[in-house]
Amino acid sequence: MALDSIKGSLREKGVRLTRQRQILLELIDKSGLHLDAERLYQMAKEQDPKLNRVTVYRTLKMLKEGGLVDELDLMHHAGDQHYYETRMKQEHAHVICLRCGKVEEFFGEPLQRLRRQIESHFGFQILLARTEVGGYCAHCQTLRARELEQARQMGQVAPRPHPDGGVAPRVRAKHSA
Amino acid sequence: MALDSIKGSLREKGVRLTRQRQILLELIDKSGLHLDAERLYQMAKEQDPKLNRVTVYRTLKMLKEGGLVDELDLMHHAGDQHYYETRMKQEHAHVICLRCGKVEEFFGEPLQRLRRQIESHFGFQILLARTEVGGYCAHCQTLRARELEQARQMGQVAPRPHPDGGVAPRVRAKHSA
DNA sequence: GTTAGTGCAAACCTTTTGCAGCTCT
């Protein structure tokens, strides 16, 4: 489990393992999900109703600057928040369906190859890398074709299939209390 | 020039080429730079002092949703703004030095390979792809080594070389008037 | 007992929205 290695890493730096941080670390690590700050806050509040949103932001910032978590934006498919995941795993790309929002992870050798090429090409020292890909998953391709067909039958002008045309309208999450 | 193809593409859709949009398109296309909304606004204001910040955001949003520009965040090396570039060029990765802020572009076959692999692995239809890499450029690696050496000589504890340790503190740009 | 960390309130930056008036086609 990556949790323990994170905790160790923090202890080494003299960072205090407060109750709040334990809760947050546990949530980030356990849920394989890609949580944003607000979501993480809501989940943490269930374990400690007094835990403040600010603490979530401060903890995430610390973990990010310590290189213990990575920050993603998943192509802003649902707004401008950032998402977080522990750095345990091997480098991977995120593949986001712009229609249903599903996020897949792609591991594989092309990523390492790309990384090596960039390092040698520029003499660059890579600390963080991020590849995000947006489009339509197999399932949504089918559904979308059907939708377009229906629109055509209803006598409407068929929307031209455009590079970014199908992006779902931004749903702004609302902080509830 | 990509400008004309963008203009054509907009005209086709019945989008009006207003004075403001011409100014903005010109700026985005001409400056090879990666501009954020605020910077673009400041530059546009020099040509038309009445042009409003809101128009900049609306134009960028339209271009983005029309697939005519790509939105980047360049690893948030200078804050949480987004940066924009025309989609003319071949797909490329952005390589950002976290110390000096320089942005390099990497073209090359590993990117296409990665793209193809993702498409075939998931049966995914890619519309947008983005690879951003953060670290130290060749020049800053040298400077940083020197800095660390000096810190050591001054009797301080040598900062452990950390995955994300050297990121410059966030400078929040301020809207001036 | 120190010092880092927390909660609260308020600020901050970036981006969006409502609406009246202007302007491209």
Place this chain on the structure above:
DNA sequence: AGAGCTGCAAAAGGTTTGCACTAAC
């Protein structure tokens, strides 16, 4: 002429900061 676009003001969303109090080491 009329739909589309702009500017203005105001709001919203996400995130950060100042400060007094609390808790981890």
